Amino acid sequence: xxxxxxxxxxxxxxxxxxxxxxxxxxxxxxxxxxxxxxxxxxxxxxxxxxxxxxxxxxxxxxxxxxxxxxxxxxxxxxxxxxxxxxxxxxxxxxxxxxxxxxxxxxxxxxxxxxxxxxxxxxxxxxxxxxxxxxxxxxxxxxxxxxxxxxxxxxxxxxxxxxxxxxxxxxxxxxxxxxxxxxxxxxxxxxxxxxxxxxx
Amino acid sequence: xxxxxxxxxxxxxxxxxxxxxxxxxxxxxxxxxxxxxxxxxxxxxxxxxxxxxxxxxxxxxxxxxxxxxxxxxxxxxxxxxxxxxxxxxxxxxxxxxxxxxxxxxxxxxxxxxxxxxxxxxxxxxxxxxxxxxxxxxxxxxxxxxxxxxxxxxxxxxxxxxxxxxxxxxxxxxxxxxxxxxxxxxxxxxxxxxxxxxxxxxxxxxxxxxxxxxxxxxxxxxxxxxxxxxxxx
Numbered sequence: 469x470x471x472x473x474x475x476x477x478x479x480x481x482x483x484x485x486x487x488x489x490x491x492x493x494x495x496x497x498x499x500x501x502x503x504x505x506x507x508x509x510x511x512x513x514x515x516x517x518x519x520x521x522x523x524x525x526x527x528x529x530x531x532x533x534x535x536x537x538x539x540x541x542x543x544x545x546x547x548x549x550x551x552x553x554x555x556x557x558x559x560x561x562x563x564x565x566x567x568x569x570x571x572x573x574x575x576x577x578x579x580x581x582x583x584x585x586x587x588x589x590x591x592x593x594x595x596x597x598x599x600x601x602x603x604x605x606x607x608x609x610x611x612x613x614x615x616x617x618x619x620x621x622x623x624x625x626x627x628x629x630x631x632x633x634x635x636x637x638x639x640x641x642x643x644x645x646x647x648x649x650x651x652x653x654x655x656x657x658x659x660x661x662x663x664x665x666x667x
Numbered sequence: 668x669x670x671x672x673x674x675x676x677x678x679x680x681x682x683x684x685x686x687x688x689x690x691x692x693x694x695x696x697x698x699x700x701x702x703x704x705x706x707x708x709x710x711x712x713x714x715x716x717x718x719x720x721x722x723x724x725x726x727x728x729x730x731x732x733x734x735x736x737x738x739x740x741x742x743x744x745x746x747x748x749x750x751x752x753x754x755x756x757x758x759x760x761x762x763x764x765x766x767x768x769x770x771x772x773x774x775x776x777x778x779x780x781x782x783x784x785x786x787x788x789x790x791x792x793x794x795x796x797x798x799x800x801x802x803x804x805x806x807x808x809x810x811x812x813x814x815x816x817x818x819x820x821x822x823x824x825x826x827x828x829x830x831x832x833x834x835x836x837x838x839x840x841x842x843x844x845x846x847x848x849x850x851x852x853x854x855x856x857x858x859x860x861x862x863x864x865x866x867x868x869x870x871x872x873x874x875x876x877x878x879x880x881x882x883x884x885x886x887x888x889x890x891x892x893x894x895x896x897x898x899x
Contacts, residue, residue, distance in 0.1 A: 582679075582756075582763050583680075587892075615752070622748070623892060654744035
C-alpha cells in the first residue's frame with residue numbers, strides 16, 4: 469500500500485482482531501510505530517509470554533497459566549456446585565455478577581450438528597470425569613438461551629443425570645427492567661413456560 | 668435481481684457473519700432453500716426471531732447465491748424439549764445436506780413444517796414423525812422406492828413373503844437364506860402406518876440405508892445428539 473513491506477504486513481496482521489478492518493489497523497500500527505514504541509514492545513513481549521504460557525485448565529478447560537486455573541485451585545470455592553458454560557467469557561460474566569461460589573466447566577462451544585460440532589469437540593467425556601471427581605450436589609447448565617445452547621443443555625443433562633443428583637438449567641425470561649410490550653415473542657413464550665409460584 | 672416479500676419460511680440454521688451480522692439458511696415455501704445475510708442480527712431481539720426451527724414471514728433480495736434478508740417476522744417459536752429437539756436438528760441437517768440451494772421444493776417445506784409442528788405437539792412419537800419425513804424427503808428428491816410392488820415381477824407385495832432391497836431398483840423376493848423384510852411391513856410403510864414395532868424397525872433400516880447412499884462419507888452429526896440412540 470505504499471509504506472514499507474513490513475508495515476503492510478503488520479497492518480494485515482492486526483486485521484485478525486474482531487472489528488478491525490484495514491483503516492483501523494493502519495491507525496493502530498502507525499500509532500504504535502510513531503508515538504508509542506515502548507508500548508508496542510510491551511505488547512509484543514506480553515503477547516509472546518501469553519501465547520507460551522496460557523493454556524486450558526486440566527480440570528475445567530478454563531484459560532489457565534500452568535496446569536490448573538485459579539478458580540479450580542481456590543480451596544474456598546464449593547465443590548457442591550458445578551456450572552457448565554460455553555466460553556471463558558461466560559465465567560467472567562458470572563463472576564462479575566457475583567452470587568456464585570461453585571466450580572465451572574467450559575465447553576468452548578455448543579452442539580451444532582450442521583457446523584460439525586458434536587459431543588466429542590466439546591470435551592463431554594472430560595465433563596463427566598470432572599463431575600465424578602467433584603461429586604457435586606447440583607450441576608447448573610448455563611449454556612446460552614439459543615436452540616443450540618438448549619440442545620447442548622439437554623445432552624449434558626442426559627450425560628450427567630445417572631451420576632449427579634440434580635441437573636438444572638438457568639432460567640430464561642424477561643430481563644430485569646424490561647417491559648413486556650417490547651419483549652420478543654420467543655422470550656415471552658419461555659417466560660410463561662418457566663413461570664413459578666410467587667411465594 | 669430477485670426481490671421477494673411476504674414469503675413463508677422456516678429457519679434451518681444460522682451462523683455469525685462479520686461483527687454484527689448473521690447468515691441464515693432458510694427453507695422457503697416457493698423458492699426453496701436460500702442463504703441470506705441478516706444485517707445487525709446479533710442483538711437479542713432479531714436473534715430470537717431467527718432461532719432455528721422458527722417459522723417466519725420473510726422477504727429478501729439479491730442476485731447469485733447469497734441473498735440479503737430485508738424483512739422477517741417470526742410467526743412461531745416452537746419450544747422443543749430433549750429428543751424432539753435432537754429430531755428437529757436431524758430434519759434440518761437432512762434438508763441442508765440433501766436439498767440444493769434454490770431448488771424449489773414446496774412439498775419438502777410442508778413436510779418440514781409438519782414435522783416441527785408434530786414434534787412440538789408431541790402427539791405422534793418422534794420416531795413416527797422422522798420416518799414419515801424421511802419417506803417424503805426421499806420421494807420428493809427423486810430417491811424414493813416403490814413399497815407396494817415387487818421390482819422384478821411387478822406383482823403386488825405379498826404380506827406373507829419376504830423381500831430384499833436392491834439399491835436404486837426396489838424390493839425383490841428375498842434370496843434363499845436372506846432375512847430381508849416382511850411384505851406386511853413394506854405394505855404398512857406404503858400406507859404410512861407405523862403402528863407396529865416391526866414396521867418402525869424395518870423403516871428405520873431401509874430409510875437409513877437410502878439416505879446414507881445419498882449423504883456419502885460424511886455422517887450426520889445430529890444422530891450423535893441422541894445418547895440413547897435407539898430411541899430415534
